Amino acid sequence: MMDIDGGAGAEFVESTQNFLQWFQSLPGATFQQNIRIEDLRERGAGRGIIATADIEPDTILFTIPRQAILCTTTSDLATKLPSFFTQDASSAASDDGDDSKSQDGWTLLILMLIHEALQGSASRWKPYLDILPRRFDTPMFWPASDLAELQASSVVAKIGKAEADAMIRTRILPIINAHPTAFFPAGTPPLSDADLWALAHRMGSTIMAYAFDLESDAASEKESTPEDDWVEDHAPPIMLGMVPLADLLNADATFNAHINHTPLSLTAVSLCPIPAGTEILNYYGPLPNSELLRRYGYVTPSHARHDVVELPWDLVQSHLHRHLPILTAAQWTAATASVEEPDETFVLERATDEPDATGQITTPATFAGLPEELTDAVKIFLKSVVKAAPAATVVLEDKTVRKTVFLEGVYGALGEREGQYATTLEEDDALLANGARGRREMAVWVRRGEKKLLREAREWVAGQLDEARRAGLSRGREDEQGDEQAAKRRRR
Numbered sequence: 001m002m003d004i005d006g007g008a009g010a011e012f013v014e015s016t017q018n019f020l021q022w023f024q025s026l027p028g029a030t031f032q033q034n035i036r037i038e039d040l041r042e043r044g045a046g047r048g049i050i051a052t053a054d055i056e057p058d059t060i061l062f063t064i065p066r067q068a069i070l071c072t073t074t075s076d077l078a079t080k081l082p083s084f085f086t087q088d089a090s091s092a093a094s095d096d097g098d099d100s101k102s103q104d105g106w107t108l109l110i111l112m113l114i115h116e117a118l119q120g121s122a123s124r125w126k127p128y129l130d131i132l133p134r135r136f137d138t139p140m141f142w143p144a145s146d147l148a149e150l151q152a153s154s155v156v157a158k159i160g161k162a163e164a165d166a167m168i169r170t171r172i173l174p175i176i177n178a179h180p181t182a183f184f185p186a187g188t189p190p191l192s193d194a195d196l197w198a199l200a201h202r203m204g205s206t207i208m209a210y211a212f213d214l215e216s217d218a219a220s221e222k223e224s225t226p227e228d229d230w231v232e233d234h235a236p237p238i239m240l241g242m243v244p245l246a247d248l249l250n251a252d253a254t255f256n257a258h259i260n261h262t263p264l265s266l267t268a269v270s271l272c273p274i275p276a277g278t279e280i281l282n283y284y285g286p287l288p289n290s291e292l293l294r295r296y297g298y299v300t301p302s303h304a305r306h307d308v309v310e311l312p313w314d315l316v317q318s319h320l321h322r323h324l325p326i327l328t329a330a331q332w333t334a335a336t337a338s339v340e341e342p343d344e345t346f347v348l349e350r351a352t353d354e355p356d357a358t359g360q361i362t363t364p365a366t367f368a369g370l371p372e373e374l375t376d377a378v379k380i381f382l383k384s385v386v387k388a389a390p391a392a393t394v395v396l397e398d399k400t401v402r403k404t405v406f407l408e409g410v411y412g413a414l415g416e417r418e419g420q421y422a423t424t425l426e427e428d429d430a431l432l433a434n435g436a437r438g439r440r441e442m443a444v445w446v447r448r449g450e451k452k453l454l455r456e457a458r459e460w461v462a463g464q465l466d467e468a469r470r471a472g473l474s475r476g477r478e479d480e481q482g483d484e485q486a487a488k489r490r491r492r
């Protein structure tokens with residue numbers, strides 16, 4: 001849900017027009033005649049770009065000269081404070097809030113954006129900065145009462161507010177305060193720490209939702225094609241930059257345009273026929289709704305195919321225990337003590353195809369198996385069970401029994417994990433059907449998607465359990481028949 005602070009209609013239209021005029025005046029910029037920047041605030045999507053007439057595939061929709069990109073090679077701040085920019089800026093465009101004092105691609109871009117914002121009309125990106133959001137609706141800015149709607153989703157632990165605060169405290173404010181003349185134009189009073197803090201948070205969120213990873217010149221010599229892996233906006237970092245206009249494209253799990261990186265420019269190209277009136281959509285990657293919400297502040301039903309859910313190891317372990325009653329308490333303690341990383345979690349996801357060269361996915365996403373890491377962890381754990389309680393060998397030496405214990409443990413753990421959410425899948429469906437709106441609606445999509453995946457995983461495990469039990473029974477019958485035949489032979 002986008003909260004673009006563009007003011008009332010006229011103000012919004014004016015800033016859009018100023019931006020487009022500015023963009024089109026840049027040497028090398030192009031803007032195809034059959035596209036338009038549209039006000040999509042009514043459906044919470046801010047600005048977007050739509051086709052005003054039918055567009056053929058492979059049409060260049062717009063061209064952004066590299067000089068228009070705000071990044072380390074174009075920012076005046078890099079000239080003013082070169083020592084910060086000669087560090088390996090490509091080393092980590094991470095949002096992990098590392099508490100060290102060194103800069104990375106992420107913090108440098110925050111500093112560059114703050115610097116440009118403070119220059120006011122002297123910034124050559126002013127018309128661009130004017131259309132960037134002033135407020136964000138990502139969970140980073142939600143009060144506890146809204147966060148509670150995410151219930152047991154693991155995304156709550158990933159919001160990273162404390163890490164962002166630490167990053168601003170150690171790597172943003174000290175730089176600005178130590179170099180006021182580089183940041184504040186002559187005659188303007190420095191901002192208070194509180195105002196800088198808010199600005200830094202805003203710019204951090206802007207980068208999260210708007211910045212692009214820019215391929216190096218060498219990598220971009222080869223024009224990327226849709227058949228190559230899709231360039232995700234947060235794929236392994238090379239250089240982070242703000243790319244005017246390219247970042248006005250909204251996105252979805254299926255899409256119709258792609259940004260190509262070439263040495264002199266970035267171009268938006270249509271991937272398929274785009275009928276008049278259709279929104280032009282980019283791709284942010286195969287992200288679950290929880291990540292879309294965390295990074296971009298929105299969710300879409302079509303991203304639900306990429307939903308993930310985390311299953312903690314301790315839950316699996318406690319359910320395995322129920323199926324191993326043969327162990328004494330001391331033996332169980334010994335078995336669990338020898339397993340490393342009890343805090344580990346396993347990520348469940350569906351098997352799904354990548355979008356094709358036209359940005360479409362035509363096959364369904366299905367749950368097709370448990371993560372290999374989980375299977376391996378259970379194998380190792382059952383070995384340590386046998387070591388701690390040699391009597392368990394009698395039970396666990398049988399491969400089918402081992403598999404059954406594993407599946408029963410996981411089945412139980414999946415059920416308990418689903419029970420950790422305060423509402424049921426059915427209640428969430430009813431909330432969506434009855435028109436939940438805003439943050440609540442987005443949170444319900446996230447938690448509902450996770451429950452749905454847990455159910456699918458449980459069904460898959462139940463199917464595997466049936467198979468394993470049938471295999472066990474038929475093996476049992478074979479063994480019985482073998483015993484009978486042996487007895488007959490002995491009687492003869």
Ligand SMILES: C[S@@+](CC[C@H](N)C(=O)[O-])C[C@H]1O[C@@H](n2cnc3c(N)ncnc32)[C@H](O)[C@@H]1O
Pocket residue numbers: 001002003004044045046047048131132133209210247248249250251252295296297298300
């Ligand atoms: C790169 S910007 C796209 C342009 C943005 N709409 C604007 O007005 O500046 C990314 C932001 O656009 C919004 N957005 C992108 N795709 C969307 C979609 N399919 N539905 C709703 N909002 C979307 C989200 O708020 C996201 O954080």
